[in-house]
Amino acid sequence: QIQLVQSGPELKKPGESLKISCKASGYTFTDYAMQWVKQAPGKGLQYMGWINTQTGKPTYADDFKERFVFSLETSASTAYLQINNLKNEDTATYFCAMGFAYWGQGTLVTVSS
Amino acid sequence: DVVLTQTPPTLSATIGQSVSISCRSSQSLLHSNGNTYLHWLLQRPGQSPQLLIYSVSRLESGVPNRFSGSGSGTDFTLKISGVEAEDLGVYYCVQGTHAPPTFGGGTKLELK
Numbered sequence: 001q002i003q004l005v006q007s008g009p010e011l012k013k014p015g016e017s018l019k020i021s022c023k024a025s026g027y028t029f030t031d032y033a034m035q036w037v038k039q040a041p042g043k044g045l046q047y048m049g050w051i052n053t054q055t056g057k058p059t060y061a062d063d064f065k066e067r068f069v070f071s072l073e074t075s076a077s078t079a080y081l082q083i084n085n086l087k088n089e090d091t092a093t094y095f096c097a098m099g100f101a102y103w104g105q106g107t108l109v110t111v112s113s
Numbered sequence: 114d115v116v117l118t119q120t121p122p123t124l125s126a127t128i129g130q131s132v133s134i135s136c137r138s139s140q141s142l143l144h145s146n147g148n149t150y151l152h153w154l155l156q157r158p159g160q161s162p163q164l165l166i167y168s169v170s171r172l173e174s175g176v177p178n179r180f181s182g183s184g185s186g187t188d189f190t191l192k193i194s195g196v197e198a199e200d201l202g203v204y205y206c207v208q209g210t211h212a213p214p215t216f217g218g219g220t221k222l223e224l225k
Contacts, residue, residue: 035214045154045162045205045216061213062114095161100152100207101173103161 002026004096004104011110012086019082020107022096029077030054036070036081037095039106048094051079086111115139117206119217125225126196134220136206138187143210150209153182153191156219157202165204166191196222 007021022034036048049060051070058070069082083090091111096104116139126132142151153166164173166182169189179194193200201224206217 044203044219045156045207047214047216049213059213097162099164100154100162100167100209101164103163106161 002098002102004098004102006094006096006104006107009108009110011112013113014086014088014111016086016111017082017084018086018109019080020094020109022079022081022104024077024079024098027098029074032098034070034072034079035097035099037097038064038092039095040089040092045095048081053079083109088112114213115142115208115211115215117208117215117217119204119206119220121220122218123221123223125223127225128198129195130225131192131194132196132222133193134191134204134206136184136189136191136217138189138208140211141186142189142208143186148210149185151182151184151189152207152209153180154205154207155200155202156205157199160202162205193222198224 003025005023010018030053033050035050038046038048047061048064051058056072067084071080088111093106093108095106118137120135142149149169151169154162155165156162165176165180170182181192183190201222203219203221205219
């Protein structure tokens with residue numbers, strides 16, 4: 001069965017960087033794009049963008065064009081979200097998703113001094 | 114970007130009651146290829162979102178048929194015919210017709 005398994009929770013200080021992983025299984029990784037979605041505490045879902053798993057080309061939504069980097073390790077069927085120069089407002093749960101039918105379990109990121 | 118407005122923001126229901134959620138789009142979601150990419154998700158507390166309905170009215174595999182979707186153009190509705198306890202959570206509409214995809218603000222379904 002199709003599964004997306006994300007890395008564990010992160011606690012970081014402002015200005016630091018982090019990298020979240022999303023390991024896919026149960027399908028051919030390069031057949032479908034991978035999307036990223038942000039959910040701030042108690043808030044709704046916000047689309048961050050997607051990465052073409054065949055070419056590695058990322059596309060970012062307007063709010064995520066600075067400091068956010070999508071990447072792949074195709075041989076490991078894994079997608080990554082890197083956030084640089086973390087800010088308090090980056091505190092959120094981040095989801096990877098294949099279409100809207102398959103979602104990772106979410107990774108909680110807490111940014112606090 | 115397309116704005117999706119969901120109403121009501123909160124819905125209180127008793128078990129067995131039928132309820133509806135509205136999702137209104139700032140522009141038509143009819144794609145030039147003839148499809149309408151408006152979907153419905155349920156996020157139960159502490160869980161990832163789950164796809165319920167895709168392309169307006171198509172029931173995702175494994176989803177109970179008490180869930181149904183309808184609508185066209187800019188106005189869409191999710192109906193639950195007989196709420197069950199496991200249906201509690203936040204419902205989101207999401208559109209994939211126009212880039213970037215956008216989500217509605219959510220409707221929280223609570224027990225009355």
